[in-house]
Amino acid sequence: MSSQKRFNVAVVGSTGAVGEQIIRLLDERNFPLHELKLLSSARSAGKKVRFKEREITIEEATPESFEGIDIALFSAGGDVSRELIPHAVDHGAVCIDNTSAYRMDPDTPLIVPEVNIDKISDHRGIIANPNCSTIQMVAALKPLYDRYGISRIIVSTYQAVSGAGAKAIQEMLRQSKEVLEGREAAPELLPVGSLPVKHQIAFNAIPQIDKFTENGFTYEEMKMINETKKMLDDESLEVTATCVRIPVVYGHSESVYVELKSDFDVEQVKSLLAAAPGIVLQDNLQLQQYPLATEAAGKLDTFVGRVRRDLSNPRGLNLWIVSDNLLKGAAWNAVQIAEYIAIEQH
Amino acid sequence: MSSQKRFNVAVVGSTGAVGEQIIRLLDERNFPLHELKLLSSARSAGKKVRFKEREITIEEATPESFEGIDIALFSAGGDVSRELIPHAVDHGAVCIDNTSAYRMDPDTPLIVPEVNIDKISDHRGIIANPNCSTIQMVAALKPLYDRYGISRIIVSTYQAVSGAGAKAIQEMLRQSKEVLEGREAAPELLPVGSLPVKHQIAFNAIPQIDKFTENGFTYEEMKMINETKKMLDDESLEVTATCVRIPVVYGHSESVYVELKSDFDVEQVKSLLAAAPGIVLQDNLQLQQYPLATEAAGKLDTFVGRVRRDLSNPRGLNLWIVSDNLLKGAAWNAVQIAEYIAIEQH
Numbered sequence: 001m002s003s004q005k006r007f008n009v010a011v012v013g014s015t016g017a018v019g020e021q022i023i024r025l026l027d028e029r030n031f032p033l034h035e036l037k038l039l040s041s042a043r044s045a046g047k048k049v050r051f052k053e054r055e056i057t058i059e060e061a062t063p064e065s066f067e068g069i070d071i072a073l074f075s076a077g078g079d080v081s082r083e084l085i086p087h088a089v090d091h092g093a094v095c096i097d098n099t100s101a102y103r104m105d106p107d108t109p110l111i112v113p114e115v116n117i118d119k120i121s122d123h124r125g126i127i128a129n130p131n132c133s134t135i136q137m138v139a140a141l142k143p144l145y146d147r148y149g150i151s152r153i154i155v156s157t158y159q160a161v162s163g164a165g166a167k168a169i170q171e172m173l174r175q176s177k178e179v180l181e182g183r184e185a186a187p188e189l190l191p192v193g194s195l196p197v198k199h200q201i202a203f204n205a206i207p208q209i210d211k212f213t214e215n216g217f218t219y220e221e222m223k224m225i226n227e228t229k230k231m232l233d234d235e236s237l238e239v240t241a242t243c244v245r246i247p248v249v250y251g252h253s254e255s256v257y258v259e260l261k262s263d264f265d266v267e268q269v270k271s272l273l274a275a276a277p278g279i280v281l282q283d284n285l286q287l288q289q290y291p292l293a294t295e296a297a298g299k300l301d302t303f304v305g306r307v308r309r310d311l312s313n314p315r316g317l318n319l320w321i322v323s324d325n326l327l328k329g330a331a332w333n334a335v336q337i338a339e340y341i342a343i344e345q346h
Numbered sequence: 347m348s349s350q351k352r353f354n355v356a357v358v359g360s361t362g363a364v365g366e367q368i369i370r371l372l373d374e375r376n377f378p379l380h381e382l383k384l385l386s387s388a389r390s391a392g393k394k395v396r397f398k399e400r401e402i403t404i405e406e407a408t409p410e411s412f413e414g415i416d417i418a419l420f421s422a423g424g425d426v427s428r429e430l431i432p433h434a435v436d437h438g439a440v441c442i443d444n445t446s447a448y449r450m451d452p453d454t455p456l457i458v459p460e461v462n463i464d465k466i467s468d469h470r471g472i473i474a475n476p477n478c479s480t481i482q483m484v485a486a487l488k489p490l491y492d493r494y495g496i497s498r499i500i501v502s503t504y505q506a507v508s509g510a511g512a513k514a515i516q517e518m519l520r521q522s523k524e525v526l527e528g529r530e531a532a533p534e535l536l537p538v539g540s541l542p543v544k545h546q547i548a549f550n551a552i553p554q555i556d557k558f559t560e561n562g563f564t565y566e567e568m569k570m571i572n573e574t575k576k577m578l579d580d581e582s583l584e585v586t587a588t589c590v591r592i593p594v595v596y597g598h599s600e601s602v603y604v605e606l607k608s609d610f611d612v613e614q615v616k617s618l619l620a621a622a623p624g625i626v627l628q629d630n631l632q633l634q635q636y637p638l639a640t641e642a643a644g645k646l647d648t649f650v651g652r653v654r655r656d657l658s659n660p661r662g663l664n665l666w667i668v669s670d671n672l673l674k675g676a677a678w679n680a681v682q683i684a685e686y687i688a689i690e691q692h
Contacts, residue, residue: 205592
């Protein structure tokens with residue numbers, strides 16, 4: 001790839017849980033970089049980050065930071081994206097946004113490469129990365145959607161604390177230690193940093209991720225519902241979701257029930273999944289093999305198992321879908337999109 | 347209650363996680379006891395247990411242990427129940443069995459008092475306590491079943507390690523400590539003690555509880571499916587289940603999706619739940635109030651929240667159901683049955 005075009009890339013949110021993984025992946029994947037600009041809030045500016053043989057100093061992200069940037073990867077929260085992305089677009093950068101700011105914008109393609117890479121060019125400077133819990137589900141369901149059609153999805157999630165950022169990981173580990181030592185576990189951050197009520201996450205399951213909307217679903221649940229329909233370009237698809245935080249560090253697990261539109265053979269479903277890009281089938285009951293968060297952590301793929309037909313509905317199918325929420329669920333999906341842009345512009 | 351009839355009660359499995367809770371509840375609830383006989387395997391015989399002002403020595407359970415016993419509560423595993431219950435019945439005891447041994451036996455009523463107390467007298471010496479994950483779900487769904495009818499249930503569970511016994515609690519706490527100290531978490535017991543493959547439960551979610559059956563569902567999942575149909579006496583009811591172990595000590599949580607047979611009003615559903623015996627509605631989104639395993643632990647009730655209509659199906663309803671798996675899910679349901687027998691025979 002030595003003679004290929006090289007890109008000026010900016011990472012916004014360089015010190016966050018996702019930003020760190022984006023930088024690591026750009027490094028490990030040998031992304032064709034000309035310049036790498038690491039941006040953050042004023043608070044983290046000045047820190048140095050090791051990248052290949054050099055050190056890069058993090059700079060404060062401002063509207064002017066994007067001059068000369070070809071690709072900008074945003075994961076610093078919705079407000080930062082809303083504020084800075086228009087400037088980055090004005091400067092000619094293609095922005096890959098990991099926040100929810102532009103996901104439902106009709107002019108912004110919402111991309112999981114395994115699902116709808118054909119839409120990648122339909123952008124006006126912004127490509128949105130879907131929500132972590134949505135990415136892995138849609139990546140796993142796409143081959144089934146294409147082959148059989150899907151009429152409805154009922155999903156319950158088992159989401160890792162890293163989805164709420166590095167501070168949430170620290171809180172969960174601290175609380176775990178407190179409980180093990182027989183002390184009171186002091187909740188300070190979760191379930192939602194900006195809301196007043198706090199609940200213990202250590203040795204618990206919290207059925208709230210993000211704020212509640214007026215219909216009784218959380219924003220996280222509405223993201224799964226709306227983003228899935230947008231990505232599959234199917235408003236008739238019935239989706240319902242219950243999103244739950246559990247004491248896992250990395251890796252979201254999902255219990256997914258789907259109703260297919262046509263008859264299926266379970267072994268054929270497994271073959272389709274095993275052959276699908278980015279999907280690894282882990283489904284050997286004899287060996288007690290199924291996806292596990294601890295094993296998916298650090299890996300780029302989405303793992304699927306517990307594939308079985310509903311005993312009461314011949315078109316009902318149960319699946320257990322696991323992926324690293326910071327990787328395929330965020331950083332890797334974003335870098336994957338950047339790689340497609342790089343290939344396209346080569 | 348001083349002049350009431352008093353009963354000779356035996357507890358089989360006195361040193362187990364459930365047995366201990368049964369003994370505590372018989373004490374706290376001032377069950378009308380004449381004699382309390384504590385039974386266990388030979389290994390635990392000789393241990394002493396404090397009960398009110400006295401000490402009771404645990405005896406080895408044998409076929410002759412049940413002479414003169416009125417009520418015997420079994421929670422020492424299916425094999426012990428299958429071996430000893432016929433002898434206890436021969437001795438005239440009414441056996442309340444907390445194992446799966448007799449649950450699907452057509453001559454054995456499967457009782458959750460809030461659901462089908464009318465069936466309690468239909469026994470031939472054995473009354474079965476349902477599976478923990480089934481009890482709390484059916485207790486919460488019964489008022490909705492009676493009012494609206496239910497055509498299908500799709501449940502995903504978040505089950506506490508105490509459901510696998512005291513050793514599983516120890517394993518989970520030990521592994522948690524190992525991970526927090528940066529060591530390898532050594533899995534020795536879970537997911538299933540008698541199976542060869544072991545998985546880490548600390549900071550993980552394991553989609554296997556009990557062994558797999560030939561249809562790809564686990565026995566735990568099949569219990570939820572079959573016991574729910576039996577208790578609601580409805581073979582046409584469609585049930586599918588995914589049972590998952592998570593790192594929680596006490597309290598099973600369940601994400602339950604139901605399709606009702608008739609139209610419903612969400613506020614009326616909440617009112618029905620709030621008024622139902624043994625059910626506590628915890629559903630105030632403004633206050634971020636919903637059931638939590640850590641808060642349900644140690645309590646006798648079943649807690650229900652996150653009550654909301656499926657946005658895509660007007661007869662679809664989502665619920666989050668939590669209860670202490672050792673109490674309503676086992677010991678308390680068994681003692682409750684014993685209390686009804688005591689009242690009946692008074």
